[in-house]
Amino acid sequence: MSDATAEQIREELSTWLDENWDPDLTVRDWWFRLAADGWAHPALPEAAGGRGYGGAQMAAVNATMADARVLGPPVGLGYMLAAPTIAMHGTQEQVDRLVVPILDGTVGWCQLFSEPGAGSDLAGLQARAVRDGDEWIVTGQKVWTSGGQVADKGMLIARTDPEQPKHQGITYFAIDIDQPGIEVRPLREMTGDALFNEVFLDEARVSNDDVIGGIGNGWAVANTTLAVERASLGGGGKQPVSVSGGPKAGRLENRSGDLVDRAPRGPDGSGGRGITIGALTDLAKHRGVLGDPVVRQAMIRLHILGEVNRWNMLRAKAGAGRTGGEGNLAKLAMSELVRQSREVGNLVNGADGMLDRSDSSSGGIVQEMTLFSPAPSIYGGTDQVQRNIIGERVLGLAKEPGPAKGTPFQDLPQN
Incomplete structure (x- = not known):
């Protein structure tokens, strides 16, 4: 964890922005500069491309970028959820291979957690992953997938051992979305938008090298993702203008300054x-x-x-x-x-x-x-x-009654 004060961060970042921000840069080039110097996701540890900043320090970073009216780092579930999760539970090889493209905005991510029968009771998920040599074959359905139509990779949890109790035998994967075994279908909401999707996995494949946190340890890894998500959804603080990363979002070759100029501004000067x-x-x-x-x-x-x-x-x-x-x-x-x-x-x-x-x-x-x-x-x-x-x-209150913790998932009543 960095011990830099908010004032020191504002001063250092302001100087860096004066020397590096150029509204004529493409989004791709600007994000590459941010990532190269650790300003794309400073909350991550240094080994993952960040600066080890905490909450108050990140507030100083975001406010400084917003006040300077520069384009912020890529937004989306890769930045918000995948990067912190992989930084905490992944190997250094996985961090180098998976997190860096998130920080420079060249890969977009989605979250493949919820299922038609496993929302609030997420541990009741039915999607199965079966080992096949150095790969896993995944079959199942996910739903309420934000940004699935523009994602290149997904954070996937699937059941790899149904003989284990419900919260065990789950594994966390980083899966490629662009493959024959995956179909993404938009879901139209009553607002008229289609932010969410349902995703069908029919013998989709994922490498064993893309198991995050170890086989059977997916519930613990998923809880890290969920904890980060809940804190992030709480909102708060001044934020710079930014856009989603990944080639499918269609922003990488845009002029950075144009996106800042066209973005709506909140009363505090930040995008929103x-x-x-x-x-x-x-x-x-x-x-x-x-x-x-x-x-x-x-x-x-x-x-x-x-x-x-x-x-x-x-x-x-x-x-x-x-x-x-x-x-x-x-x-x-x-x-x-x-x-x-x-x-x-x-x-x-x-x-x-x-x-x-x-x-x-x-x-x-x-x-x-x-x-x-x-x-x-x-x-x-x-x-x-x-x-x-x-x-x-x-608060330490008693848990709601439910099936015995030691009951294998395959022996539990199913919907």
Whole structure:
């Protein structure tokens, strides 16, 4: 862990950006520069291409990049989940081979965890991987796969030994998506978007060299991924503008400066989507309700919740590796924040909140948030799952009754 102060980081990074940022660079070339000097993912250990920064240090990095209006490192599940997981559980050869292309944005990733019958009860997954020499043959179905249509590789968990109890006999793989045995089908949501996919694996193949963390140890590795995901989904802090990595996303040859110039800006100067307090304030002025005490009180409550969640998220990232439940609390708070944003948006916008995009004075953001708002309570682990984790692992409450821990998975009742 680095002992650099936030002020030292801001000074060093500002100097580096002055010397290296060029808006005329392609996205590919700019990301290569960031990765080469350890600025693509400074939270990773130095052996994985990072700088060993903690939560407060990363906040300084992100704020400095946002203030400088430069393109940030590649976003996506590879950056957010795969890189930290492989850095923690992978071999150095796997780190060099798999993490570096994430940092320079040349490979995009997706997460192949949830299944039609294994969502909240993820350990009940049915996807099977059978050893075939130096490879594994995988058959099964995954669902709610974000970015699957633009991914080159996937974080896959599959059952490799059904004779072991449910939480054992699971192995974590880094699998190639572009192969004959994998089909990705988009899922259309009620927002009209298709962010998620279902993925069918029909005798897909993955090398034994791409087993992360050892055969049969996949549940422990997957829990690292899930812990990082919950903390990341909590949100918080100023962020630079960026785009997804990987060739399928179609950004690598774009001019970096164009992406920064075209990106929407939040009230704090960072990139972002959704309903911000700044956007709600502007909307309330436009609708003539900013002086309404009910509206003002609702906006203040929303702002307070957002700030509390932002600081809690930073605390979670600063304590990465501990099991204090901060990431679970941040995930719960984020779900509530989205719900309150929906309520305040509709309070401010009235009936206009039902209108879409060009028909609405808000550009449709209230309607989009209203339709999207149930999602955060489901993805990344439902609110009920988060509360169970906090109760059992943090507060030490008794676990819910279930099948005997020692029962082989193949002997458990199946859906």
